[in-house]
Amino acid sequence: MELQRYEKAKAYVYEQFAKINNEPLRIAALTHTAMVDSCITLLAISRSSALEKAKIAALFHDYAQYIDNCAHSEHARLSSLHAHQYLTQAKEFKVYEVDDICFAIAQHSKKEIFDSPLCELLKDADILARFLEDPNKPLTGIARQRLIDALADINN
Structure with missing residues (x-):
């Protein structure tokens, strides 16, 4: 399992x-970011998904929230x-990636x-990470169902 591009992206983000x-x-x-990265790793492996793309998406998923301190809605x-x-500046990724x-x-x-498999991985990893960060925060509706499904996928 090669993750060289991920390691470069991780060094940049951190x-x-x-x-x-x-x-x-x-x-x-x-x-x-570290928690979502760990959660997406578990989910990607359990769902037989492309690990490197998933881990790179995890690195950048809230990037602007922290770097730009932007509104959550943006x-x-x-x-x-x-x-x-x-x-694109890294010049190591295909356009589709x-x-x-x-x-x-x-x-x-x-x-x-519900979107592409990679979208679903990232959404579920984000919810799982938020749950692990604060298990006392109540989850309802789709977030609760996503958490249950993600845990079931990891368990299988």
Whole structure:
């Protein structure tokens, strides 16, 4: 399992996060991104999905929320633009890979909509990570069902 492109992207993202002056925001960026990365790894393996693309999507999924401190309603779209810029400048990704990753990032906040397998991985990993970060926070509706389904996939 080769993850060289992921390792480069991870170094870039974490280098950018290290520059965040607001300590609570920097800590949130590092911890949540790491948690989503771990969760997406489990889910991608359990669902036999492309691991490297999934892990790169996890790295960038909330990027703008932490780097730009943007409104939550804009973070998915803006994060996908940051990812697109990085991925195209890296010149190591095929156009369809960039499109898949960026689409998943742009869609990850729309938990009630079902999208591509990569989108679903990212949405489910985000919910699983939020649950693991605060298991006392109540989950209802689609978020609760996504969590149950994700846990079942990992268990199988």
